Amino acid sequence: MRPALPADFLFGVATSALQVEGAVDEDGRGTSIWEVFSAAPGRIADGSTPATAVNHYHRLDEDLDLLADLGVGAYRFSIAWPRIQPTGRGPANPAGLDFYDRLVDGLLARGIQPWATLFHWDLPVELMMAGGWLSRDTAEAFAEYTALVAGRLGDRVGAWMTLNEPLVHMAYGHAMGIDAPGLTLLGGAFAATHHQLLGHARAVDVLRSISSAPVGIVNHHTTVDPASDEDGDIAAAAFYDAYHNGQFAGPVLAGAYPELLEALPGADFGAVADGDLAAISAPLDFYGVNFYHPTTIGAAPDNASIPFTMVDRTDVPHTDFGWPVVPAALTRLLSDLRAAYPELPPVYITENGAAYDDPADGSVHDAGRISYLDEHLDAVAQARIAGVDVRGYFHWTLLDNWEWAEGFSQHFGLVRVEPGSLARTTRDSFGHYRSLIAAIRGGSR
Ligand code: FCB
Numbered sequence: 001m002r003p004a005l006p007a008d009f010l011f012g013v014a015t016s017a018l019q020v021e022g023a024v025d026e027d028g029r030g031t032s033i034w035e036v037f038s039a040a041p042g043r044i045a046d047g048s049t050p051a052t053a054v055n056h057y058h059r060l061d062e063d064l065d066l067l068a069d070l071g072v073g074a075y076r077f078s079i080a081w082p083r084i085q086p087t088g089r090g091p092a093n094p095a096g097l098d099f100y101d102r103l104v105d106g107l108l109a110r111g112i113q114p115w116a117t118l119f120h121w122d123l124p125v126e127l128m129m130a131g132g133w134l135s136r137d138t139a140e141a142f143a144e145y146t147a148l149v150a151g152r153l154g155d156r157v158g159a160w161m162t163l164n165e166p167l168v169h170m171a172y173g174h175a176m177g178i179d180a181p182g183l184t185l186l187g188g189a190f191a192a193t194h195h196q197l198l199g200h201a202r203a204v205d206v207l208r209s210i211s212s213a214p215v216g217i218v219n220h221h222t223t224v225d226p227a228s229d230e231d232g233d234i235a236a237a238a239f240y241d242a243y244h245n246g247q248f249a250g251p252v253l254a255g256a257y258p259e260l261l262e263a264l265p266g267a268d269f270g271a272v273a274d275g276d277l278a279a280i281s282a283p284l285d286f287y288g289v290n291f292y293h294p295t296t297i298g299a300a301p302d303n304a305s306i307p308f309t310m311v312d313r314t315d316v317p318h319t320d321f322g323w324p325v326v327p328a329a330l331t332r333l334l335s336d337l338r339a340a341y342p343e344l345p346p347v348y349i350t351e352n353g354a355a356y357d358d359p360a361d362g363s364v365h366d367a368g369r370i371s372y373l374d375e376h377l378d379a380v381a382q383a384r385i386a387g388v389d390v391r392g393y394f395h396w397t398l399l400d401n402w403e404w405a406e407g408f409s410q411h412f413g414l415v416r417v418e419p420g421s422l423a424r425t426t427r428d429s430f431g432h433y434r435s436l437i438a439a440i441r442g443g444s445r
Pocket of ligand 1: 164165351403
């Protein structure tokens with residue numbers, strides 16, 4: 001059964017600059033925190049770096065042709081801050097802007113809307129040396145960078161997204177040290193939450209003054225269930241829900257951080273100045289939701305440094321990355337967001353996808369990815385029936401890519417990329433998504 005979605009529903013795929021582009025030392029690009037982080041031994045699962053990634057920078061036309069073949073209405077990509085401002089401040093690097101100019105024009109020539117994310121974790125390293133998102137100044141630097149990008153592309157971009165998943169960049173990058181910049185500040189990482197959101201607010205103002213395209217933010221969301229009905233598990237789950245979901249949706253959609261965040265060990269909310277929350281909660285044109293899997297939370301063991309523990313679910317299938325597959329959680333998440341935030345603008349699913357290895361025979365028959373896609377699109381259709389205004393879906397992702405601390409070990413692509421040659425081969429899911437898009441766009445059910 002095809003999901004009950006209307007002909008004007010927007011279908012796309014999403015990527016991010018660092019994960020696909022490569023060419024990190026070319027055409028005046030500066031260095032991001034990820035090149036530095038990944039060069040340190042033991043940080044990346046397979047010891048790889050993003051230096052070449054999948055060479056999208058030099059294979060741009062081929063990859064744009066894949067998008068056209070897929071028939072998507074929009075392509076969500078990110079702009080690498082170090083390409084535009086090599087040290088994070090100062091004048092634009094013309095060659096950096098030229099690359100995204102070609103990307104945007106290449107999309108438009110193929111009838112695809114360019115959806116641009118301004119920050120997908122690749123902070124210029126000089127800005128990190130000056131404090132990165134722990135410093136309030138970075139929010140101002142982000143506004144200046146946004147002005148340079150919007151000044152060049154603002155007449156053609158279809159939609160802007162300020163930040164990608166400030167939660168993950170804060171928690172993995174600044175609280176737990178799994179991602180760049182590799183800090184382990186636990187509750188002290190809250191400053192990185194607040195300054196990212198302040199950067200979002202400043203960027204929204206800049207975008208509205210330069211470009212008429214819709215503006216939104218992209219947050220990572222999950223449903224949170226307690227591991228049992230014990231009080232300790234219930235309390236830990238409530239805290240985790242505030243940490244993961246409320247910490248980002250709350251300020252943006254309702255102008256307040258959740259009170260439960262005060263339980264964050266070592267948290268210092270001194271970064272929040274008068275007027276910040278009013279700016280952060282300025283109305284948006286849309287809200288981007290990235291959803292991959294639900295989360296189950298239990299009470300932390302005694303003496304733990306964080307007040308919860310993640311519990312694996314054994315009652316449901318998992319992707320090859322070990323993420324539980326529960327499509328109904330997406331419907332519930334969207335309904336919960338709508339119930340919690342009366343000001344919720346139209347929603348786009350800005351990422352959703354699954355990592356599966358190819359079969360041992362080397363074929364591209366990826367039945368797991370196809371059912372993940374079908375079931376999550378159906379979950380979106382169910383949320384619409386329940387009254388949530390979801391207008392589009394971007395699958396993560398077009399190509400196998402450099403998956404952050406996992407290196408090349410996790411394969412999320414509708415298109416396989418051969419290690420070494422980087423040759424692209426479409427998987428069955430690519431053809432499946434293409435047929436589904438064509439059928440829904442054509443209005444046949
Ligand atoms: C999301 C990221 C994206 C990719 C997917 C698998 O959290 O935004 O870059 O890594 O997970």
